[in-house]
Amino acid sequence: xxxxxxxxxxxxxADLIDxxxxxxxxxxxxxxxxxxMAVSCGFDLADTRMATALATGLYLQEEISxxxxxxxxHMSRSQFVEHLASLDTLSLGSVPLSWPGTSPCLIAQxxx
Numbered sequence: 001x002x003x004x005x006x007x008x009x010x011x012x013x014a015d016l017i018d019x020x021x022x023x024x025x026x027x028x029x030x031x032x033x034x035x036x037m038a039v040s041c042g043f044d045l046a047d048t049r050m051a052t053a054l055a056t057g058l059y060l061q062e063e064i065s066x067x068x069x070x071x072x073x074h075m076s077r078s079q080f081v082e083h084l085a086s087l088d089t090l091s092l093g094s095v096p097l098s099w100p101g102t103s104p105c106l107i108a109q110x111x112x
Contacts, residue, residue, distance in 0.1 A: 003027045006035070052083065059084075 004016055004026055019026055020040040028036040052073040059069035059080075070080035 001025050001027060003029055004038075006030050055080070056084070056087070 002019055002024060004012065006028065009016065009028055016026060016028075016038060020038060023040045025037060025039045027034045028038060052075075055064070055069040055073035058064045058072070059066060064072070066080065067077060070077045073080055073083070075083065
């Protein structure tokens with residue numbers, strides 16, 4: 001995984017895009033700490049469990065609506081509600097989408 005700084009984002013955007021086109025994910029850092037993870041979308045998120053985990057995390061942190069979370073997880077709303085009901089949402093709700101010691105990351109999509 002390659003690392004880019006915020007300055008790189010301004011001056012080397014094409015490099016970041018080329019890296020993503022090659023199927024590689026990258027960290028974007030601010031003051032030496034990870035801020036954002038840029039993940040290549042050259043994969044089928046529907047084939048991974050990460051889609052459901054990502055949708056769950058974003059929904060529990062109130063970043064996306066129930067409908068959008070269900071769509072991201074490739075489920076109907078009722079299936080996603082059933083999925084949520086099967087979880088210990090109190091413990092999941094306390095897990096931030098962040099790198100330890102930093103502010104929360106902005107995550108658009110992720111995969112293993």
